[in-house]
Amino acid sequence: xxxxxxxxxxxxxxxxxxxxxxxxxMFRDQLSDILENAGVLGExxxxxxxxxxxxxxxxxxxxxxxxxxxxxxxxxxxxxPRREDDYFRILPVFEEEYDK
Amino acid sequence: xIGLEVHAQLLTExxxxxxxxxxxxxxxxxxxxxxxxxxxxxxxPVINRKAVEYTIMTALALNCAIPxxxxxxxxxxxxxxxxxxxxxxxxxxxxxxxxxxxxELDGQPRRIGVRRVHLEEDxxxxxxxxDAAGRPYSLVDFNRSGTPxxxxxxxxxxxxxxxxxxxxxxxxxxxxxIGVSTGNMEEGSFRCDANVSIRPKGxxxxxxxxxxKNMNSFRAxxxxxxxxxxxxxxxxxxxxxxxxxxxxxxxxxxVTVSQRSKEHAHDYRYFPEPDLPPLVxxxxxxxxxxxxxxxxxxxxxxxxxxxxxxxxxxxxxxTGSKGIAEFFEKTMALNPNARAVANWMVGELFRLLNASGIxxxxxxxxxGHLAELLRLIDQGTISASIGKTVxxxxxxxxxxxGQIVQxxxxxxxxxxxxxxxIVDQILAANPQAIADYKAGxxxxxxxxVGQVMKATRGKANPGVVNQILKEKLEN
Numbered sequence: 172x173x174x175x176x177x178x179x180x181x182x183x184x185x186x187x188x189x190x191x192x193x194x195x196x197m198f199r200d201q202l203s204d205i206l207e208n209a210g211v212l213g214e215x216x217x218x219x220x221x222x223x224x225x226x227x228x229x230x231x232x233x234x235x236x237x238x239x240x241x242x243x244x245x246x247x248x249x250x251x252p253r254r255e256d257d258y259f260r261i262l263p264v265f266e267e268e269y270d271k
Numbered sequence: 272x273i274g275l276e277v278h279a280q281l282l283t284e285x286x287x288x289x290x291x292x293x294x295x296x297x298x299x300x301x302x303x304x305x306x307x308x309x310x311x312x313x314x315x316p317v318i319n320r321k322a323v324e325y326t327i328m329t330a331l332a333l334n335c336a337i338p339x340x341x342x343x344x345x346x347x348x349x350x351x352x353x354x355x356x357x358x359x360x361x362x363x364x365x366x367x368x369x370x371x372x373x374x375e376l377d378g379q380p381r382r383i384g385v386r387r388v389h390l391e392e393d394x395x396x397x398x399x400x401x402d403a404a405g406r407p408y409s410l411v412d413f414n415r416s417g418t419p420x421x422x423x424x425x426x427x428x429x430x431x432x433x434x435x436x437x438x439x440x441x442x443x444x445x446x447x448x449i450g451v452s453t454g455n456m457e458e459g460s461f462r463c464d465a466n467v468s469i470r471p472k473g474x475x476x477x478x479x480x481x482x483x484k485n486m487n488s489f490r491a492x493x494x495x496x497x498x499x500x501x502x503x504x505x506x507x508x509x510x511x512x513x514x515x516x517x518x519x520x521x522x523x524x525x526v527t528v529s530q531r532s533k534e535h536a537h538d539y540r541y542f543p544e545p546d547l548p549p550l551v552x553x554x555x556x557x558x559x560x561x562x563x564x565x566x567x568x569x570x571x572x573x574x575x576x577x578x579x580x581x582x583x584x585x586x587x588x589x590t591g592s593k594g595i596a597e598f599f600e601k602t603m604a605l606n607p608n609a610r611a612v613a614n615w616m617v618g619e620l621f622r623l624l625n626a627s628g629i630x631x632x633x634x635x636x637x638x639g640h641l642a643e644l645l646r647l648i649d650q651g652t653i654s655a656s657i658g659k660t661v662x663x664x665x666x667x668x669x670x671x672x673g674q675i676v677q678x679x680x681x682x683x684x685x686x687x688x689x690x691x692x693i694v695d696q697i698l699a700a701n702p703q704a705i706a707d708y709k710a711g712x713x714x715x716x717x718x719x720v721g722q723v724m725k726a727t728r729g730k731a732n733p734g735v736v737n738q739i740l741k742e743k744l745e746n
């Protein structure tokens with residue numbers, strides 16, 4: 172089943188991607204194909220297999236609570252697109268616009 | 272119906288998933304930051320064991336169940352306080368669930384359900400500025416990014432702003448008591464959001480859920496909830512409909528303001544964090560953590576009542592914080608007169624603490640001071656009323672009560688000879704009172720005792736004065 176235009180727009184909004192009308196149509200097809208392909212897995216009978224989020228046999232990988240020196244402020248800000256004093260300077264954001 | 276979500280910062284040394292210091296309060300901007308906090312490619316998180324322990328500890332103190340299996344998930348959203356574009360949090364397999372906390376309402380216990388206590392990472396701090404041309408921009412400080420944050424979600428069992436306040440006070444007391452958080456609301460170590468929905472009388476359906484944010488003190492929570500309940504009631508009374516939305520409390524105006532409709536936001540696409548192996552919580556580990564828990568406020572309150580015959584009111588006050596409870600017990604160890612220690616703490620000491628706005632830990636009066644003061648009163652060296660003066664002096668200077676009494680000459684006058692002389696002077700000056708007494712007017716005696724107390728500036732032993740007066744009047 173082909174994805175709806177609204178679904179593509181929603182996914183694009185979540186990814187903060189601005190799509191042209193042509194691109195929306197293109198991604199309707201491409202995303203639908205991807206979902207269909209992945210959907211093949213759904214044909215397997217997994218009734219006897221517990222849900223698994225990780226295939227590694229690791230469990231409880233934890234560390235002791237001890238602090239170590241951090242990076243220098245210069246290194247931290249080395250990739251800052253724009254900087255003001257020791258802060259990253261960015262476009263304005265307001266809580267109201269977009270909430271966590 | 273009100274449900275509360277509390278975020279509490281944990282008192283760990285290092286951050287949740289890296290070895291940067293978690294103590295960023297006095298650090299210059301962006302000085303406790305590493306590739307993990309910055310979300311740089313290739314950086315991998317490692318779980319801080321202590322943060323997990325503190326969360327389990329809290330969960331146990333809140334009577335929660337600790338499942339065998341737990342894991343972290345990614346909560347995906349774009350916001351500049353989160354450079355990875357996801358927050359590592361917990362979704363369907365939190366560290367704990369289904370607990371409760373008991374609040375005291377008009378002397379009656381009331382149980383508030385705790386849905387879950389889980390662990391996540393805090394975000395960076397944004398500062399909003401305006402440039403010379405008046406255009407707004409923002410600054411980012413990543414020091415807070417990645418510090419451990421514990422989320423405690425209540426069931427919607429809370430009915431009134433007062434119940435919400437009591438729940439928060441109790442919860443904060445417990446977090447401080449077990450030493451996992453400072454619980455400081457003004458500094459943002461203890462933050463609270465509320466979900467409020469109302470159900471009109473007789474209606475089956477509950478109204479839409481409104482989330483209230485930006486409440487920075489217990490008082491703000493109380494006022495915001497009061498306002499929000501009144502607002503929703505009014506909307507319904509006018510035949511309107513409650514929108515599901517997020518509203519921000521505006522302290523200055525005393526109102527909640529709509530921030531954004533929820534309909535098009537909140538699609539977090541949670542999925543298991545592939546960089547962190549799951550947690551298998553062994554029962555031995557839980558037992559170990561449980562063994563480190565101190566006697567909790569409720570248990571201590573009940574014990575103080577049973578062991579020392581304190582009232583519920585006194586026991587509640589004396590377990591209002593760990594510092595207060597410790598002060599009581601340390602004083603008791605030095606001077607085991609529970610009635611007097613409780614009276615003096617709940618009365619005079621709390622009055623002095625409230626008046627000066629400090630916590631008991633900062634008080635210059637120590638358990639040693641109070642124990643000594645009570646001994647002086649007990650031995651008759653000073654009266655209870657002089658005792659109040661001495662405590663006040665000790666509170667201000669930190670001087671020992673014995674020393675204060677000595678230096679200021681506050682010792683009670685109990686000597687029969689010395690008091691006898693003063694009594695004679697008072698009797699000579701008050702013939703009318705003598706006549707009244709002899710005519711059978713009992714209050715005259717009290718008047719005369721009062722005159723002696725006045726003449727000695729409160730230092731006379733009232734019992735002895737009474738005795739001497741009676742003897743002299745009747746002979």
